[in-house]
Amino acid sequence: MSTRVLICDDSNLARKQVLRSLPENLSTDVQLAKDGQEALDILRNQHIDILFLDLTMPIIDGLGVLQALKDEEINLPVFVISADVQPEMQNRVLALGAKAFLRKPMQLDTLNEHLKSHGFL
Amino acid sequence: MLDNLFADLPNRLNTGILILDKNFNILMWNRFLEVHANKSDKQVIGKSIFTIFPELPRKWFERKLSSVIQLKNQTFCGWEQRHHLFELSHSRPITTDSDFMAQNCTFLPIEVEGEVERICILIEDVTDVCHYQTQLNKALNELALSNRIDGLTQAFNRKHWEECLASEFSRATRYKQELALVMLDLDQFKLLNDTYGHQGGDKVLIETTEVINELLRMGDLFGRYGGEEFAVILPNTELTGAYDVAERIRKTIENNAIEYQGKNINVTVSIGIAVMNEYDTRYEDIISRADIALYKAKNSGRNQVCVAKERSVS
């Protein structure tokens, strides 16, 4: 069975960038969401194995998604991919339960390292 | 061949090049700086920049360089904000009044494997630009001033004086402050001109202006309203204050003999004063009330002060 992946970013280009960077075993069953609300709708109704989440988005932003997941006890590994790379933002995100904080533009090596340490590779 | 040329290029530039390490020691400089700082390579290379140029504002300079190192960005320092950073001689010591070279400085990071290891400072001589810009600004200021003053008496001219009144009027209205106006006219000036000639008349106008100026406070606005008519705006002044000023002007002029070609000319003034009130809707209203009071002073025998009515009779 393939791993179910959700990529949430308001930028089409950014979604494609993530999709393209995924290793083969993660890129077969991928869904896309263009804001936090869309992502939460999917996460509430389906089982997803891993979420790639942008922070700065309209409607519900990345921090809002993390908070909702925590409140609703939806447990899944979340990798935040963010343009805002200030240490304070990293701390906030990790405190809200994200498993990894990846900087934009995303480095393949870093992504693979994190995937490996969480058993996806 | 080309390599040699390039190696020699820094020494031919009319721009200073200075290279520092991260501890502010001078690693290299070019001939331009050697000449304008009047120090030899030997005295300088390897030394701290603060030893060689003790005039540098150390704290600011260190912070500036730290931004270049940390942010890997170029940064600037221009003559308009800081005339010069380094005390260097310049190429126009005779034809400008500048002691030191006016400078535009650029700070460039020099990266070695992704880290800023050195800083290059480029120093351009902009003494010329600075000199001409300063002269231009001075000329513009003089022009602006001459647009505001009356050439003969050096008091404000009528146009500028009215602009002042308009803005004082709206300020007083907005903040509910007092505002008084004093209009004065030299008595029998035509006769004076006929007796002493126009040059005598001019001398009277000039000296009268000087006398009045000495009696005014900072913030009072004094202008030549017409031929021999003057006007003073007194912000934040009520009637008794304005009356005192007017009386003092009248008495001082009466007692001040003006010497012209060995003779003493005695002049007097008639004065009308008005204090702003709720019926004045435009600044012109207060002028016309003061003007009417002035003519009342003239008609009642001159050399006296008259207070305007609250409303001008239409």
Added chain:
Amino acid sequence: MNAFDLTEDQHDCLQELINVAMGQASDQLARYLDTFVYLKVPSIEQVRSELLFDSLNHDLKATSIVSQGFFGYEGIRGEALLMYQPLDSSRLADLLGYEADELSFDEQMIDLSSILTTTFLNVFASQIDNQMSYSAPRLLSTNLNTINQHIQQQSFNWDYALKVRISYQVTDYSFNCDMVLLIPEEAISNIKAVIDRILADF
């Protein structure tokens, strides 16, 4: 639609490049100033030169403007305007290492502008494999009328300009400022070519 309008994909791509550049620039800035910089999503719009002044005037409660030109390879160039609302000059002076007796407010603003512009544009340029050079920043004026004059004069040789507006809000230090990048028509088509190249890769 005119020849210089961005397609949805081009707009999206430019927006993402700017977001990333802004994120990294803010991080550098936050480290340098030892504070946290709030990020708002930057706005990108195309303005006709004759409306540029109105559009800036509408945004602005600015009391002073600093301008800095930038130019890179492939004809990418423009002018960055840093527009400041009234700010607390003593905090800023402290931040930039000024001694109490050399409070030159104009110079501080110019210093800060240069830092904001170059940090942002350096990261932006590196994403598109470019490299920027900068002219010395200049204080246009501390008076809006003169700024208007300046912009009106500038506009004569442009029909369209791309206006990218980025707001910086810095906690701890009380300053807010907007950065507006004005990119002339010719440079827009050069940027579009670069964007299309990136899009073609995906």
